[in-house]
Amino acid sequence: MSSSGKYILVADDEPKMRRVMEILLKQLGHTVFAAGDGREALALARANPLDLVITDLRMPELDGIGLLTALRAEGNEVPVIVITAHGTVESAVSAMKLGAADYLLRPFDLDALELAITRVLGAAGIRRENAFLREEVERGRGTFVGDGAAMRAVYELIGQVAPTRSTVLITGETGTGKELAARAIHDASPRRDKLFVPINCAAIPAEVLEAELFGHEKGAFTGAVRERVGKFELADGGTLFLDELTEMPVALQAKLLRVLQESTLERLGGNRSIPLDLRLVAATNRDPRQAVREGRLREDLYYRVNVFSIALPPLRQRKEDIPALVAHFIAKHGPAGQLPRVDAAALEVLSGYDWPGNVRELQNMVERALVLARGGPLRAEHFPMEAAPAGAPPGEPGPPPLGRMNEVVEALEARMIDEALAQTEGNKARAAALLDISERTLWYKLKKYRPKDKY
Ligand SMILES: Nc1ncnc2c1ncn2[C@@H]1O[C@H](COP(=O)(O)OP(=O)(O)OP(=O)(O)O)[C@@H](O)[C@H]1O
Ligand SMILES: [Mg+2]
Structure with missing residues (x-):
């Protein structure tokens, strides 16, 4: 979908900023309407069919949030990008929660502006084109392809759990569509107009994960120069998707559980307790019961997230x-x-x-x-598939190779690791899961077999 030649309304109380925006947008081939405050903007929006509104947050009369709220109250679903300055990112976040499509941090350049516009107009176009798919989505099918009995049972479960606030645990081997299922739950839920916030517990270093989730106040720790809104808060009213839950450090699991039980959180280094309306969907490609036995997953957290579980069948x-x-x-x-x-x-x-x-x-x-x-x-x-499919029980075809046993076994191990990494596009957490070894073991073996690579 092309994103030039659109009707764009710019609302900003500073004449100079308005002028700059007009020049930039005209340069990108758009028709521009300019308003000096929210009230003027609202009048223009009533009179003209608009493709996009770009608004400053702080304006006299009616501010950016007020404008956004008024547009939505009138049933005007035009996408809105809010402009905000450093230090007021939080108001941008509240604007996003109210349905703004994106925000731009001042100062920005032509590229950033163009990128935001393309992203937002592209998404709006897709949303319109997919409007007829909404019914499907509401029945829990989401963007899944496949109509066999096994998957129809999954769509039905998604359709059943989506309207509730229930926590959901999605299990399934790598690549079975766990993330797709999590999005389908969000899209079919009453929370669909708020954010779906995914976070992969395996991809984020343990030390950083806590701050990512909880956010922090200014000065909470060395390097915390600004306050920061965490993923919990970002997902307020929407859905938090905790991918690869069993890779979360156990100490952090206890803190997660407390947030779920109390529906409030405190940012790191803060003492305010912030109320939260959170829907948690978690996923794992391990057997969660075994993860409990191995001490990777706290039992109490397991019971809390496993209120409703969906197992995605392997292909x-x-x-x-x-x-x-x-x-x-x-x-x-x-x-x-x-x-x-x-x-x-x-x-x-x-x-x-x-x-x-x-x-x-x-x-x-x-x-x-x-x-x-x-x-x-x-x-x-x-489709040059391996002759012996990797899922076949080991040791069946032909006699085993003989030779120096350690060397043969190591060579096979190294090949299995290479194959697992190739299939998971280098994702070590998933490769380890595919091989059913711990990430630590994988790391150790990689150091052994590929000592020159960096890990
Ligand atoms: N039924 C399906 N129809 C269409 N696309 C699918 C389906 N299932 C999975 N996919 C696609 O396959 C890819 C993997 O799916 P997804 O990321 O949801 O898997 P996952 O279970 O989260 O895997 P992992 O455990 O490795 O993270 C994605 O590109 C997804 O869009
Ligand atoms: Mg996934």
Whole structure:
């Protein structure tokens, strides 16, 4: 969707800023309406069909938040970008909670402005185009592809739990669509107009995770030069998605539990208690009960998040969905215009495979096949799957290799690690899960086998 030639309203009480914005926006090919305060802006918005409003937050008469609230109260859903200065990011956050599409930090340049506009108008366009999909979304299907019985049961569960405030635990192997399910729950819930805030507990260093979640007051610790709103607060009224929950340090799990039980939080270095209206969705690709036994997941937290659980079936248990998924990924990654077909022999190869990396692996395979087929039909030879699928019980095919046992075993280990990292695009947490070893063990083995790489 092109984002030039739009009708954009700029509201700012400083004539100089208004002028600069007008020049920048005209340079980008838009038609500009300028208002000196919220009241003028509202009058202009009533009289003109607008694609976008960019408003300063602090203005006389009616401020940016007031303008946003008034527009929404009148049923005007025009996307709004708010402009804010450093130190007042919190008001931008409240604007986002009220439905602003994005915010710009002053000072900004032409690139930042263009990026924000493209992002917001692109999203608005997609939202409009997808309006007819809303019914599907409300029934819990979200953006999932696949209509087999196993996935229909999942959509039904999502549809049932979405309208409630219940905490949800999503389990499933890597690449089965856990994050997709979390978004589907949010999108089908009454919270859909507030933020969906994902945070991956495995990707963020343990020492940083707490501040990310809780936020901090100015001076809470060395380096905390500004106050900072954490993910908990950002997700207030919306949905917090804690991905890879079992990778969260156990001490932090206790603090998370307290927030969930008390529906309030204190920022680091603060003593105010801030009320929270939070919906938590958590995910893990480990067996949560085993994680409890191993001491990675606090039992009390497990019971708190496992109020409602959804298990995503691995792809090998729902091979009936493979053709629809392949068609979807061809449409998503294929060339514009005539889409390549996939022949019957190829579909047979795809159904004969075990898919340890599940839908993500299938997506990667289709992307690769599209390149190999160069616009022609996708055939079996474009899907060079391993002869022995990785999910087969080990030790079955043929006699084991003989030789110096340590060397043979180490060589196999190194290859397994390489393969796991390739399938997870280098994500060590997921690679470790795929191999069913701890991240620490993986790290140790990487140092052993690839001592020159940096980790
Ligand atoms: N049923 C589906 N239909 C369409 N796309 C899907 C489906 N399931 C998964 N995908 C796609 O596969 C990829 C992996 O899905 P997602 O990130 O939700 O998996 P995950 O379970 O969170 O994996 P991980 O445990 O590795 O984080 C994404 O690109 C997602 O869009
Ligand atoms: Mg995920």
